[in-house]
Amino acid sequence: MAETFIRTEGLCFSYKDDEGRPILHNINIDIKRGEFLCILGRNGSGKSTFAKLLNMILTPDAGKIYVDGVDITDPGLTEEQIMEVRRKVGMVFQNPDNQLVATIVEEDVAFGPENMGVPSDEIRERVDRALETVGMTEYARHSPSRLSGGQKQRIAIAGILAMMPECIIFDESTAMLDPHGRHEVMETIDRLNEMRSLTVIAITHNMDEAILADRIAVMDGGRIVMDGSPAEIFSREEELTAMGLGVPQAAMLANRLRRAGMDLPEGLLDERSAADAIASAINARKRQGT
C-alpha cells in the first residue's frame, strides 16, 4: 500500500480557449498503489479536468505529474511512452453510449489492446478474461445498443481492463444509471480494487458511493480543500454543506443525534452500522434508566 503510484506537485491548469481562466490551482496529491480514492466536489470544481491531466489527455500549465515514477509532463515523451501512460491509467466516463466504439461487444473490448498492437491470440485471451471479470461473457457477440446502461458501463470497464491498466479513473461512471445499474457497476469497481489491487479513482456526486473509498479528496474552486478518510471527511458536515455537498444520510443522522447528546462512536457512514450503533446507544440509555 505504501508505494506512491500517482503524484502531483504544484499542478496548475487553464483551458486555452477560455481566456486563460485558471481552473486548477496548485494541486498536490499522492495516490498510493492499490488505493481507492474518491474525489468529491460540486459542478465545475475541476474534477474531470484533473482526471484528464492524469492520463495526458490535457497537459498542465505548470507543475509536475508522476505516474509510476515517470514524469508525464516531460515534453520529450515518445509516442510509446504516452501510450504506456494511457495504458496504465485507464478512464471510464459518464455516458456509456459515448465510449463504445464497435458494433459488437467483444470487438469493442478488443479496441484498446488492438491499438496497443497486442498480438491477436493474446487479445482474444484478454477480451475473454475482461468480459468474465465484469460478468458479461454471455453478451460477447451482442450489439451494445441492445444492452442496459449498467451493462454498457460494464462493457466500457472491460474495454479498459483488457488494456491491463494499473489504475482506473471513473468519472461519474454511475451518474446516468438507475440504482440497480449503479449497484452493478459499484460492485464491479469495488471487486476490482480488492482482488486485483487496482488503484481506483472515482469521481462522484453520490455520497453512498464515496463511503466505499479508502480515502476522499474534496475539490472546490480548483483546489483540493479536504483530504482524509471517509469518516474524517463526513464528520465535517458544516464545511461540506457550505461547499454545496451533502453527507450520507446515515452520517447526517448520526451527526445530529450526537449533537443532541446521544453517545455515538465516530465514523458511522452506512445504514447498517449506524442502525446498530443507535440501537445499542438506546439500549444503554434504557439500562441506565432502569
Place this chain on the structure above:
Amino acid sequence: MLKDITLGQYFPGDSVFHRADPRAKIILGIVFIVAVFLADSPLSYAFLLLSTVLMIAVSRIPFKTVLRSMRALIFIIIFTSVINIFWTRGEHLIFEWKFIHIYREGLTFAAYMVIRITCLLCGTGVMLSYTTSPIALTDGLEQLLSPLKKIKLPVHEFSMMMTIALRFIPTLIEETDKIMSAQRSRGADLSSGGLIRRAKALIPVLIPLFVSAFRRADDLAVAMECRCYHGGEGRTRMNKLHFGLADLALTLAFAAFTAGIVLLNKVPLNVFN
C-alpha cells in the same frame, strides 16, 4: 417506431457463406457480377438462374427474405422489360396492333434482362449483405484496399469512420425518437401540413440532434484517445482474417460457375428456333 429500422440485412447463420472471409466474398462477388454479364445464351441463362437458386439454398437465407428485398426494385425490372418488349426490333414479328409491334427478340431480351437483374441482386445480396456483417465488410474492404495506403489514401480512417457510423446510427435514431417526443410534448406539430411545413417543423428536432451528435463525437474522441487510439499505424486485430476451408470451397464453386457460363455460351442451342 424509428427503432424498428434494422441496419443492413445481416442474417446470422453458419453456412459456407457466413464462414467465408469477407475479402474472399468481396472478390468473388465481383467475379459473380462479371459472370452474370458474360452470360449470353439461353442455356447459360438457365444455368445462371439455377446457380443463384442454389446459392440462396446453401446460404439458408429464407427465399422469402431474399425476394422481399427485390420489392424495391420491382418497378425498375418491370420498366426495363416493358421497354425491351415494345422497343426491340427483330425478324420474328409475333404480335402487331396499330403502332404496337412485338418481336420474339424483344421477349427473349426482356426475359434475359429480368433474369440478369434478379440474379445480380440476389447473388450479391446473399454474398455481401445477408451473410456478411457490416463490420466484417468494412474490415474486409480495409484490408483489400490497404495497398492504397502506400499512396497516402486514408483507408484505415475511412473504415474507422464507417465502423463508428454503424455503431452510432442506432443511438442517434433512438435520440431522434426522444427529441421528437420531447418537442411533441411541448406542442410541436410534426406530422401535419404540407411538405414545406413539415420540413420546417423538423428544424426543432434537427438542431438538438446535431448539438448532441457533436457532443457525443467530442466524448468519443476523448474516450478513444484514452484507449490508446493513434490511427491505424501499429494496430493489430483480434480477429485476423484468413483464407480457410470455406473460402477454398467458395472459390472452387465460383470457378466452376464462371467456367459453366462461358462454356454454355458456346453451346449452339437455341430453344427459340
